[in-house]
Amino acid sequence: MNKDNQQERFPIVDEQGQVIGSATRGECHNGSRLLHPVVHLHVFNSKGEVYLQKRPEWKDIQPGKWDTSVGGHIDLGETPEQALYREVREELGIADFLPEKKGLYVFESQRERELVYVHRTIYDGDIHPSAEELDGGKFWTIEEIREAMGKNILTPNFESEFSKFFLSFS
Numbered sequence: 001m002n003k004d005n006q007q008e009r010f011p012i013v014d015e016q017g018q019v020i021g022s023a024t025r026g027e028c029h030n031g032s033r034l035l036h037p038v039v040h041l042h043v044f045n046s047k048g049e050v051y052l053q054k055r056p057e058w059k060d061i062q063p064g065k066w067d068t069s070v071g072g073h074i075d076l077g078e079t080p081e082q083a084l085y086r087e088v089r090e091e092l093g094i095a096d097f098l099p100e101k102k103g104l105y106v107f108e109s110q111r112e113r114e115l116v117y118v119h120r121t122i123y124d125g126d127i128h129p130s131a132e133e134l135d136g137g138k139f140w141t142i143e144e145i146r147e148a149m150g151k152n153i154l155t156p157n158f159e160s161e162f163s164k165f166f167l168s169f170s
Helices: 080-092 142-148 156-165
Strands: 009-013 019-024 035-044 050-054 070-073 100-108 113-122 137-140
Touching (some): 009 035, 100 156
Antiparallel strands (some): 035 050
């Protein structure tokens, strides 16, 4: 069974993304609500379907649910763009994509606060989900996503982010 490294260090940021300190993954996810940055990429194919990843059961946040195509923490000393390319390569095995910035917002739950850099891309190539990090993934139609919302199938942060950035346009 895999497990997230609770000692991994993340930058702590203000709401504009300026680094103001650092803390461990464990400290960021223990209810302290220290604001830490993450990158998200929504992968669409040319048919307008969206790739969702399945979170493994061992994850400390939202295990077993369907989530954003790619999501990952920005490492200490890393730019959002560097983190995006690293995470997409690690999680889906994709290196050749053109990200489009969609926005920046603060996501809050009982356990954590994240500054989320949201991107999208259109990609029709091969996707190779990481066997270590994911329980696979697949393309969903917008209708399938709408049907699954509110039914404990998708992560709450995916539902709110996807609604905010994409559903109003489809």
